[in-house]
Amino acid sequence: MKKRLILSVLLTAFLCGSSAFSQTKVIAHRGYWDCEGSAQNSITALNKAHEVGVYGSEFDVLITADGIPVVNHNDSIQGFCIETSLYEEIKDLKLKNGEVLPTLEDYLIQGKQNKGTQLILEIKPHKRVVNEDRAVTAILALVQKYQLEDHVEYISFSMNICKELIRRAPAAQVAYLRGEVSPADLKVLGFTGLDYHYKVFEKNPTWIQEAKNAGLTVNVWTVDDPAVMQSMIEQNVDFITTDKPEQLKEIVKKN
Template identity: 25%
Template sequence: MKHVSKRRTGVVVAVLSGLAMAMMSTAAHADEELDVIAHRGSSGMAPENTAAAVDLAIEQRSDFVEIDVQRTKDGKLVNFHDCTMERTTDVEEVYPGRPRYRVSDFTWAELRRLDAGSWFHEDYAGEPLMTVDEVIASVRNTRTGLLAEISPCGHYVGIATDFAQNLLGKPRYVQRALAEGELAVQSFQVDDAQEFHALMPEVPIGFLDANRPTEEELLQLSTWADQVNPQYTVTDQALVDRVHELGMDINVWTVDEPGAMRRMAGLGVDGIITDFPQSLTQR
């Protein structure tokens, strides 16, 4: 991450697939940073974006927990990825016949009734959704930082401002997190990223991209962004080098396969976003 000084001379990688673990090791460049970023928490081992996944990522000594910021009908910021909730909750059973199942169609009191764990495994039955404030409370006294993605769901207006205002209301947390290099924000939407950046320019801001950014896009991003965070499948040495030449960091997503982890570390990326942080932290 930008302004983070967690240098490592090597990274040992253990990759978990189902119940099988294969061990391997890979050396990160001696002079490079490599942040382990838990995608929606340790989401390969616990239901994504729940306290179980966040707490496990912290226990596994992830450098960052990556979350997704959405807003309820009554203005509460919650940690949830999909634009609708059918995939990872029992929302259709609890609220049958609703015309839509977007986070923004429900109050926080309504969302608190949902089971966000059973879809993953019966051991997590009853695992509730989590607010952004609860995520911050979980990480604030740990060595694990926060990488928050502003939701790209198109029906939101002003969510970047809402998230900035939420953080501005936590000056002690923000000051400490920035001093330790443990806070950053990212978005697929340039407008949202720039809206947040205008309000909190001191917080490192990243642009997410599923495609390979063009030279023109990189030049434009370098005028305001701290990070370019592309899908790992479009990332090669030339892209990593160019992002660094322009003074930005590069975090790649979502890297779960051992060979891909090894390749990305070898390219000198600044961070690897993964569902299996323990594969890199060995915790």
């Protein structure tokens, strides 16, 4: 009986410890672009993120005037405002590594082949709310077309976009980026996580634990300083988004 009791106590301690200190996962910011032959939000960056074995590869999506979601960080590219341009006008524009501007469909097709790497899809704010709604509709349709519902996680600075995602895809993982809303309020709104700049957590040091207590995932961006990486790992955040995924992986491994 005494041996059983000791084993039970040890098992409970192990399970609680492993739950409380689960390993922080690495997300490559705009893919793994800071290496030879790559570029931000390129298909190469997506593939290189997969090759180094990160949890996820983040990328940015906007919709054209004629309803084609494309992958680009800024709302314009080479003088063309994406939201007000036809796809035909921008489809041949080149990224810094020589690739053409990828569509979301291109990204999803490749991403489906990269087994084990989550697609962290950021829908960018648009100038008009109607275009944000169009973007959500088109993006969800493509994700459904390629049966990637469990492979795609959503983030956005736009509260409107996030609310539309929660309403239209209630089973989806949706995290908010802007940083002004408390974990408790995000939980009430139906979010599954928060994804804030590390300085937000420095100003609100209780928010990481509050989020975890509420059952929300915690992602922090964009962390390239090893000291900040270590600090966030020690605070047991779930994910760190970085431009230095290999360096972060090594630091995580040492913990």
